[in-house]
Amino acid sequence: MALTTAPQPVPTTPPPPVSPVQRCMNLSNALEAPREGDWGYTVRTEDIDRLAEAGFDTIRIPVRWSAHAGWWGKYKLKPDMLERTDALIDHALARGMNVILNVHHYNQMNARPRRHERRLEGIWKQLASHYRDYPDSLIFEVLNEPNRKMTPQRTDALNKRIVRNIHADQPTRWVILATAEWGTLRGLLKSNPPADPFTILSLHYYEPFAFTHQGADFYKPTPPPGRSWGAGVDTDRLRRDFAAAAGFRDAHNQPLLLGEFGVYGGVPDADRAQWVRAARKAAEEHGFGWCHWGFSGNFNVYDVQTETWNEPMRAALLDD
Numbered sequence: 001m002a003l004t005t006a007p008q009p010v011p012t013t014p015p016p017p018v019s020p021v022q023r024c025m026n027l028s029n030a031l032e033a034p035r036e037g038d039w040g041y042t043v044r045t046e047d048i049d050r051l052a053e054a055g056f057d058t059i060r061i062p063v064r065w066s067a068h069a070g071w072w073g074k075y076k077l078k079p080d081m082l083e084r085t086d087a088l089i090d091h092a093l094a095r096g097m098n099v100i101l102n103v104h105h106y107n108q109m110n111a112r113p114r115r116h117e118r119r120l121e122g123i124w125k126q127l128a129s130h131y132r133d134y135p136d137s138l139i140f141e142v143l144n145e146p147n148r149k150m151t152p153q154r155t156d157a158l159n160k161r162i163v164r165n166i167h168a169d170q171p172t173r174w175v176i177l178a179t180a181e182w183g184t185l186r187g188l189l190k191s192n193p194p195a196d197p198f199t200i201l202s203l204h205y206y207e208p209f210a211f212t213h214q215g216a217d218f219y220k221p222t223p224p225p226g227r228s229w230g231a232g233v234d235t236d237r238l239r240r241d242f243a244a245a246a247g248f249r250d251a252h253n254q255p256l257l258l259g260e261f262g263v264y265g266g267v268p269d270a271d272r273a274q275w276v277r278a279a280r281k282a283a284e285e286h287g288f289g290w291c292h293w294g295f296s297g298n299f300n301v302y303d304v305q306t307e308t309w310n311e312p313m314r315a316a317l318l319d320d
Helices: 045-054 081-093 107-111 111-131 152-167 185-190 232-252 271-283 311-318
Strands: 024-026 058-063 096-101 138-141 175-177 199-205 257-263 289-292
Touching: 058 081, 058 289, 081 096, 096 111, 107 111, 111 138, 111 152, 152 175, 152 185, 175 257, 185 199, 185 257, 232 257, 232 271, 232 311, 257 271, 271 289, 271 311
Parallel strands: 024 058, 024 289, 058 096, 096 138, 138 175, 175 199, 199 257, 257 289
Antiparallel strands: none
């Protein structure tokens, strides 16, 4: 009589850890300006309240820390900026929200990384120490959109050093890792992130750039207005790009955050909302948390002059 063998279970890869960030808003054009208010927006605690009440679980606070740190020695951070971020973080945490604190617009790093890597490490040494006793709902993000001379290899190496230093005494602190080439899908796919259970991969998505940035005169050459989006070739590209990001996420078994996405405010609201809704839904279908750029400023969903939401944009982000 022939012997039968019981079928063997097929090995499965455990799902990636779940990011604490699901619905997030960037408090943009404020603390990443040379001085808060220079770009027309100053963060108010009532704005954080509005976001919590609307259903967002996280705020991202971009800060130009390079403008608030010394240039020699221990690169001492200015106490007034720490006090400012303390106040915003404390208020958001009291509302039960997560907070992402990042280093934004460190332009000198991208031009001369050899001169500035040690300074960035010094900045993070101070931030990690200052916020050591904060709950894990405060999340660190090493560096926004590395580019130019911050190659994938150099960015990976810097990310690993800073993660290692942060996790030496805060092993469960979530750390978000942006990648080279402006944090785009290209940069993500070229990266080699550390195999750390408390790191989150980051993707910034503004494709096609000629659509999302049309008429944005802060970018030169300015993409001309009049570009539409939504044809089959457009939605196919969106699906392919997000599927590629999901594949990278799964291969590394780490959560992924769509850390920035949005459309310039000069684009008609209906067109903005169509693209934002499609990107938000694609992120959710793949299990990505997301963080819209931004609340106020030139990609806004809220008008601080009239104190009203841009309803098509609010609905594109939050309505099913």
